[in-house]
Amino acid sequence: MARHFPLFGCGGNSDSFYAAGHKSSLAACEYLYGLGLSAYEYECTHGVRLSDAFCASLAKNAHDYAISLSVHAPYYINLASEDEGIRQKSILHILKALRAAEKMDAGRVVFHPGTQGELKREQAMANALALLEEAVFQAEREGLLDTVLLCPETMGKPGQLGTLGEVLQLCEVSDRVRPTVDFAHIHALEGGKLQTSRDFERILLKIQHRLGEEAAHYLHIHFSPIEFGRLGERRHRCLLDKGFGPDFEPLAEVLVEYRLAPTIICESAGRQAEDAVVFQSIYESMRQEMQV
Numbered sequence: 001m002a003r004h005f006p007l008f009g010c011g012g013n014s015d016s017f018y019a020a021g022h023k024s025s026l027a028a029c030e031y032l033y034g035l036g037l038s039a040y041e042y043e044c045t046h047g048v049r050l051s052d053a054f055c056a057s058l059a060k061n062a063h064d065y066a067i068s069l070s071v072h073a074p075y076y077i078n079l080a081s082e083d084e085g086i087r088q089k090s091i092l093h094i095l096k097a098l099r100a101a102e103k104m105d106a107g108r109v110v111f112h113p114g115t116q117g118e119l120k121r122e123q124a125m126a127n128a129l130a131l132l133e134e135a136v137f138q139a140e141r142e143g144l145l146d147t148v149l150l151c152p153e154t155m156g157k158p159g160q161l162g163t164l165g166e167v168l169q170l171c172e173v174s175d176r177v178r179p180t181v182d183f184a185h186i187h188a189l190e191g192g193k194l195q196t197s198r199d200f201e202r203i204l205l206k207i208q209h210r211l212g213e214e215a216a217h218y219l220h221i222h223f224s225p226i227e228f229g230r231l232g233e234r235r236h237r238c239l240l241d242k243g244f245g246p247d248f249e250p251l252a253e254v255l256v257e258y259r260l261a262p263t264i265i266c267e268s269a270g271r272q273a274e275d276a277v278v279f280q281s282i283y284e285s286m287r288q289e290m291q292v
């Protein structure tokens with residue numbers, strides 16, 4: 001493995017980015033570079049509507065400021081649906097996100113697998129697996145997966161497909177499908193269970209066991225404090241809101257211990273860039289403390 005340290009960045013733009021007068025995400029890479037960050041997840045969560053020129057400019061910025069790019073696909077994807085219209089649109093959202101990612105030299109497209117709805121869980125998963133296979137087939141035919149990984153995300157509500165086990169199952173469709181592990185969502189779904197470094201280690205080892213060393217080493221991670229209730233995720237919080245887990249320290253400890261090189265995308269509400277900087281500094285202190 002070539003790299004032994006994580007890349008830190010954020011999804012979308014902080015409030016401070018807009019407060020500083022920026023209007024276009026084309027200013028994001030320089031802004032993140034200025035904060036010492038090195039990853040950016042461009043959010044197409046309400047649809048992929050990007051010109052080729054925009055994608056090319058973002059690719060150039062990312063290159064100039066050494067920012068690793070990923071794309072978050074639209075929220076409308078539902079691989080479990082039995083409605084033919086929704087199924088076709090879900091594939092189209094995935095393909096459009098992959099095409100945009102390819103044009104901006106982004107390495108990953110993150111997506112939410114779908115919802116269970118009225119279906120039995122097993123049926124919903126069987127539908128999702130079959131439709132993902134179809135999406136992968138079409139994407140491969142266009143050569144889109146040559147450079148871009150498709151990354152289903154672990155989700156925070158019980159009605160959503162996307163427990164860790166389900167995401168790993170989806171990843172077994174193709175070695176170009178790799179997990180996005182949103183630790184906030186796992187924490188919310190499991191009622192606050194991510195406490196110690198061993199809790200994080202267990203997840204990382206499970207991924208390594210199921211998908212291999214490289215998948216675990218370069219894992220795509222979402223991290224932020226989260227508010228949850230009986231029904232899982234309520235909302236993403238930021239580090240200024242006190243009392244919301246999961247804490248980053250125990251994960252940092254495992255990352256240092258195993259010398260892992262994930263991309264860590266912070267999704268804190270309104271302060272994603274600022275909190276990414278905090279996570280990065282926690283990691284750095286941990287690395288010095290453990291003298292690696």
Ligand SMILES: [Zn+2]
Nearest residue numbers: 072110112153
């Ligand atoms: Zn997401």
